[in-house]
Amino acid sequence: MTDSGKANDILAQIPKHKGLPPVHLWNPDFCGDIDMRIARDGTWYYLGTPIGRKPMVRLFSTIIRRDGDDYFLITPVEKVGIRVDDAPFVAVTLDVQGSGEQQVLSFTSNVEDQVEAGPENPLRVETDPVTQEPSPYVLMRNNLEALIHRNVFYQLVELAVPREIDGEEWLGVWSHGAFYPIGRSS
Numbered sequence: 001m002t003d004s005g006k007a008n009d010i011l012a013q014i015p016k017h018k019g020l021p022p023v024h025l026w027n028p029d030f031c032g033d034i035d036m037r038i039a040r041d042g043t044w045y046y047l048g049t050p051i052g053r054k055p056m057v058r059l060f061s062t063i064i065r066r067d068g069d070d071y072f073l074i075t076p077v078e079k080v081g082i083r084v085d086d087a088p089f090v091a092v093t094l095d096v097q098g099s100g101e102q103q104v105l106s107f108t109s110n111v112e113d114q115v116e117a118g119p120e121n122p123l124r125v126e127t128d129p130v131t132q133e134p135s136p137y138v139l140m141r142n143n144l145e146a147l148i149h150r151n152v153f154y155q156l157v158e159l160a161v162p163r164e165i166d167g168e169e170w171l172g173v174w175s176h177g178a179f180y181p182i183g184r185s186s
Contacts, residue, residue, distance in 0.1 A: 023065045023074040024142060033081035036060075036073070040147065042090035042110040061111040064088050066143050089113065089146035091138055094155050103159075105175040107138050109146045115139070118176030123148075123156075125182050136182065156182055 037045045044051040044060065051057050064082075065074045071084045091107040098104055105117040115121045117138055125136045136148040136156065148156070160171040162185050169185035 020062050020141070023063055026074050026076050026079075028075065028077050028079045030072075030079045030081070034073075036080075036082040038071075038082070038084045038088050040086040042092075042147075058111050061088070061113070064144065086135070087137060087145045087147040089140050089144065091146040091148045091152055094152045096155075096159065100161075101174050101177055101179075103174045105156075105159075105173060107146065107148070107152070109140060113140055113146075115141070115146075116176060117173075117178075117180065119178055122178070123173070123175070123180040123182070134183065153182075 035047050039045065044057045051060075060073060063073050063075060065072050066088075071082050071088060072079050073082055089109040089111060092110050093108040095106040095108075096103060097106070105123075106114060107117065108114050115138060117123050121139045123136065123138050125134050127134050134153070136153050137145040138148060140146050156173050157171075159173050160182055161174070163170055163172055163179055163181075165179075165181060170181040171183050171185050172179050172181040174180075
């Protein structure tokens, strides 16, 4: 079957109901890799061409699963490998409710998923050891993260407050009573 036929076949297998499909419960046979890639900016590519239909990207985003370091599109009867450059989602907007330790940070992804940062959906920041550039993430579901867009990260920096952690001064943000360090205080 061609890659194009494979993509259409996968779409036809996705159950039609509200909410996310239970991909964590499905264990079909691995059917190989397809030429699908999610770029660092959240753009989905198929056969080297951006997928321009947002509803199709949204549909594919509901059946993605990460096993170890590998990403797959999963249906009840098929599992195909795809490439993800960084994270499968990008957090593109931030909504802030409250302040201080009672603050709640809500993120919306490029595929319109929403999540509130907190103990079940923590924030983390990786710092490139060479460039010292931060890469912030929020857990969206299971073990799938969203890279926090640079503009949204700047909003987090504006909300940052100092806090001492293990004898070191950090800047971070509160959400649902949890403190998330985003950078060392200088």
